[in-house]
Amino acid sequence: MPSYQLTVNGRIRTVDADADTPLLWVLRDTLGLTGTKFGCGQGVCGSCTVHLDGQAVKSCQTSVKEAAGHAVMTVEGLSKDGSHPVQKAWIAEDVAQCGYCQPGMIMTAAALLKRKAHPTDADIDDAFADHVCRCGTYPRIRKAVKRAAGGVK
Amino acid sequence: MTSRREFLKVTGTAGTGLVLGMHLEAKPRPGEATKVAFRPNAFLAIRPDGTAQITVPKVEMGQGVRTALPLALAEELDLDWSRVEVVNANPGPDFKGMQTGGSTSVSGTWDSLRKAGAAAREMLKAAAAAQWNVAADQCRTEKGFVLGPGGKKLGYGALVEAAARLPVPKDVPLKKPADYRLLGKRTPRFDGPAIVTGKTIFGLDVRRPGQRFAAVLRCPVPGGKPRTWDEARAKAVRGVKAVVQVPTGIAVIAESTWAAFKGREALAATATWDEGAARDFSSAGLEVKMRAALTGPADDARREGDAAKALAAAAKVLEAEYSFPYQAHATVEPMNTTALVGADGAEMWVGSQSANRAQERAAAAIGFKPEQMKVNVPLIGGGFGRRLGTDFSTEAAQVAKAAGGGPVQVVWDREDDFRHDLFHPATLHRLRAGFDGSGALTAWTHRIAGPAVLRSWTGGQKAPSQASVESNGAYDIPYAIPSIAVDFAEVEAPTPLGWWRGIEIVPNVFARECFLDEVAHALGKDPLRFRLDLLGDRGTVKFGRETADIRRLKKVLEVAAAKAGWGRKLPAGHGLGLACHAYDGRTYAAEVAEVSVVKGRLRIHKVTCAVDCGLVVNPVGLEAQVEGGIAFGLSALFSQITWEKGRTVQTGFHDFPVLRLADMPAIETHVVSSAESPSGMGEPPVPLAIPAVLNAVFAATGKRIRKVPLDGGLI
Numbered sequence: 001m002p003s004y005q006l007t008v009n010g011r012i013r014t015v016d017a018d019a020d021t022p023l024l025w026v027l028r029d030t031l032g033l034t035g036t037k038f039g040c041g042q043g044v045c046g047s048c049t050v051h052l053d054g055q056a057v058k059s060c061q062t063s064v065k066e067a068a069g070h071a072v073m074t075v076e077g078l079s080k081d082g083s084h085p086v087q088k089a090w091i092a093e094d095v096a097q098c099g100y101c102q103p104g105m106i107m108t109a110a111a112l113l114k115r116k117a118h119p120t121d122a123d124i125d126d127a128f129a130d131h132v133c134r135c136g137t138y139p140r141i142r143k144a145v146k147r148a149a150g151g152v153k
Numbered sequence: 154m155t156s157r158r159e160f161l162k163v164t165g166t167a168g169t170g171l172v173l174g175m176h177l178e179a180k181p182r183p184g185e186a187t188k189v190a191f192r193p194n195a196f197l198a199i200r201p202d203g204t205a206q207i208t209v210p211k212v213e214m215g216q217g218v219r220t221a222l223p224l225a226l227a228e229e230l231d232l233d234w235s236r237v238e239v240v241n242a243n244p245g246p247d248f249k250g251m252q253t254g255g256s257t258s259v260s261g262t263w264d265s266l267r268k269a270g271a272a273a274r275e276m277l278k279a280a281a282a283a284q285w286n287v288a289a290d291q292c293r294t295e296k297g298f299v300l301g302p303g304g305k306k307l308g309y310g311a312l313v314e315a316a317a318r319l320p321v322p323k324d325v326p327l328k329k330p331a332d333y334r335l336l337g338k339r340t341p342r343f344d345g346p347a348i349v350t351g352k353t354i355f356g357l358d359v360r361r362p363g364q365r366f367a368a369v370l371r372c373p374v375p376g377g378k379p380r381t382w383d384e385a386r387a388k389a390v391r392g393v394k395a396v397v398q399v400p401t402g403i404a405v406i407a408e409s410t411w412a413a414f415k416g417r418e419a420l421a422a423t424a425t426w427d428e429g430a431a432r433d434f435s436s437a438g439l440e441v442k443m444r445a446a447l448t449g450p451a452d453d454a455r456r457e458g459d460a461a462k463a464l465a466a467a468a469k470v471l472e473a474e475y476s477f478p479y480q481a482h483a484t485v486e487p488m489n490t491t492a493l494v495g496a497d498g499a500e501m502w503v504g505s506q507s508a509n510r511a512q513e514r515a516a517a518a519i520g521f522k523p524e525q526m527k528v529n530v531p532l533i534g535g536g537f538g539r540r541l542g543t544d545f546s547t548e549a550a551q552v553a554k555a556a557g558g559g560p561v562q563v564v565w566d567r568e569d570d571f572r573h574d575l576f577h578p579a580t581l582h583r584l585r586a587g588f589d590g591s592g593a594l595t596a597w598t599h600r601i602a603g604p605a606v607l608r609s610w611t612g613g614q615k616a617p618s619q620a621s622v623e624s625n626g627a628y629d630i631p632y633a634i635p636s637i638a639v640d641f642a643e644v645e646a647p648t649p650l651g652w653w654r655g656i657e658i659v660p661n662v663f664a665r666e667c668f669l670d671e672v673a674h675a676l677g678k679d680p681l682r683f684r685l686d687l688l689g690d691r692g693t694v695k696f697g698r699e700t701a702d703i704r705r706l707k708k709v710l711e712v713a714a715a716k717a718g719w720g721r722k723l724p725a726g727h728g729l730g731l732a733c734h735a736y737d738g739r740t741y742a743a744e745v746a747e748v749s750v751v752k753g754r755l756r757i758h759k760v761t762c763a764v765d766c767g768l769v770v771n772p773v774g775l776e777a778q779v780e781g782g783i784a785f786g787l788s789a790l791f792s793q794i795t796w797e798k799g800r801t802v803q804t805g806f807h808d809f810p811v812l813r814l815a816d817m818p819a820i821e822t823h824v825v826s827s828a829e830s831p832s833g834m835g836e837p838p839v840p841l842a843i844p845a846v847l848n849a850v851f852a853a854t855g856k857r858i859r860k861v862p863l864d865g866g867l868i
Binding site: 076 | 216
């Protein structure tokens with residue numbers, strides 16, 4: 001089986017996997033990082049969103065081969081203690097309901113705010129266009145993104 | 154002296170089957186043997202360090218019970234909320250009523266939890282009083298401490314050993330709402346910090362030593378069976394360890410989820426099926442049968458006065474047909490269960506809304522007694538009624554048994570989830586309203602035709618309550634009309650069915666509240682004034698198996714309308730619409746939607762909701778339920794499941810559109826305060842969203858929409 005090296009949350013990890021294995025399953029099943037969620041495997045729900053070199057990507061649509069040699073960040077790596085501005089805003093707005101889709105939402109929010117410190121409503125709509133929250137936390141997601149605006153370095 | 158058994162009996166809630174404490178002594182849990190000193194009931198343990206552990210008797214699926222229910226106990230016990238740890242119950246003798254649905258979690262456990270907290274409080278006070286040699290009534294409690302005369306103060310932790318030796322008191326008075334320190338305050342979700350750091354463990358996140366992963370190849374037509382397949386093709390996929398047959402299909406067991414999926418894909422290419430009796434089923438065929446059933450025989454759900462006679466004598470009759478499709482639950486976490494089956498016992502980790510049923514059925518399926526099957530309930534990534542079903546947990550137990558060896562996590566993918574949901578069925582509705590010469594409404598009839606969800610819950614039997622359950626939301630129409638006839642004509646369909654957030658109330662209230670709007674407009678009356686007049690000056694009214702306080706319903710309707718600015722001048726192309734309902738006569742809600750239709754495209758700007766659910770345990774949780782309920786209801790305006798050749802046409806979020814952030818309207822929640830006991834909030838906001846929006850569409854455009862779903866948001 002081929003071997004791939006990737007940096008996950010700052011640590012260099014070597015994994016043996018078939019080239020087409022989605023990064024999602026490498027994270028969850030090989031590396032035990034279950035904070036990244038499986039929602040659809042079709043790239044349309046956003047639950048599996050992680051950062052690849054700082055960009056939000058869907059880890060179910062990113063193969064381990066594509067991720068090799070790049071820096072992957074998952075929700076576990078966003079902060080040690082929930083102190084990332086987006087995580088703090090999420091708590092302040094009490095966003096989560098069931099919480100399942102939230103790590104993906106949070107990773108998208110963090111990438112958005114890094115790219116654009118003060119996003120407009122249209123920017124927020126666009127950034128979350130591929131995300132599904134069946135519990136309906138959307139109004140609070142919008143508020144939390146605005147609360148965290150300007151705070152992401 | 155009261156034994157623990159008696160105490161626990163009196164604090165049980167007969168109505169919901171919550172019976173506590175068959176184990177009389179505080180039984181330490183694994184790893185707690187030396188830490189727990191005071192466990193006066195199945196809900197509570199206080200450790201010598203003063204931290205409290207509260208066991209939640211219902212399951213958390215986003216509705217907030219891991220916050221709301223512990224708050225009720227913590228309030229009576231005056232716990233320091235920052236030192237409370239919340240754990241999930243395991244089904245068994247202590248927790249026989251874990252079923253979580255029907256918006257009953259708070260109402261069904263509220264008394265038991267408060268009584269458990271109050272009794273523990275008195276025991277801690279008595280322990281402190283004995284130590285200080287004062288009377289217990291000279292002591293009071295505050296935030297984890299007992300306070301005595303002369304500034305005496307002891308933390309609960311220091312008292313646990315003495316308290317544990319005391320008898321459990323009976324009939325302890327509960328606090329008055331005016332003395333509440335926690336209830337009614339805005340308490341953030343208990344699991345918030347763990348969720349935002351990715352630490353929460355949902356079913357799919359369970360990882361046990363030696364765990365393998367499995368995917369089951371099932372016939373795309375529910376009920377179909379595999380005829381032939383070539384397991385060598387699956388075994389040729391790297392990581393695949395075994396292929397086993399189970400009653401639902403063929404399971405591929407592998408080292409990773411991805412290998413299981415790939416192995417299954419390889420297997421699928423080789424499989425042939427006996428698609429079974431449902432293979433020709435289609436939505437089009439069902440619709441023909443449902444339309445025929447609109448005029449055939451039916452079971453009465455409510456009959457008041459003689460509606461047929463009143464319609465025959467009416468000066469004018471209005472008639473309309475409404476249609477609602479099959480819907481899927483579409484939880485974001487797909488179904489899954491991790492199961493471990495040994496020679497003498499088994500264990501499961503399953504996000505079940507019905508953990509006791511899951512335990513009983515899975516155990517029976519693999520030849521065990523329920524007590525041989527330990528069930529752990531992790532957090533649930535969306536339930537909405539889907540996880541009341543036990544199909545997926547029973548299947549996992551069968552896979553783990555057939556596979557032998559260590560734990561197996563059976564993972565459904567998104568297509569599995571859509572193909573093998575326990576669906577909410579389609580219905581057709583025919584409504585008629587009759588008026589006399591003066592324009593007064595004299596008759597109302599509502600015929601509902603469709604498959605019966607209740608049969609999915611009664612082993613296929615027709616229950617006596619079938620007509621009223623299937624016409625929930627229709628038979629309990631709250632308006633005073635001289636003659637009312639509501640009935641249900643069952644149409645059989647070979648599709649798996651189940652409860653869905655808002656249940657039958659969603660289609661039934663959609664048809665009822667939209668048709669009522671039609672009636673108001675036909676009479677040239679304002680829809681709000683018309684509803685208020687029809688509700689009249691009545692108090693408590695009985696409809697069949699439920700009663701409702703019409704004054705509470707009127708109040709929420711008035712509040713929602715006032716807050717939404719009913720009657721104000723609107724921008725061009727905008728409209729306001731409203732709907733209201735007394736949910737099972739327990740929770741009263743009204744919603745006003747503001748929409749615009751520009752070039753045929755619908756935009757939902759805002760939904761204003763007023764609710765009266767009795768005492769509010771946690772306002773921030775209540776608002777979340779309103780927001781989420783409206784989102785769930787609005788989603789159904791755009792989505793549907795259709796059937797062709799016995800299988801669902803839709804297979805994922807790409808063709809079953811779920812409401813997304815950009816489409817979410819602003820939500821404003823107004824609580825109408827009430828001194829009544831708390832009732833539920835999970836479902837009541839759901840059924841009002843569609844009729845409020847479609848009534849607003851009529852106000853904006855003059856176009857009456859009677860069929861869900863809308864096509865791509867176009868009017």
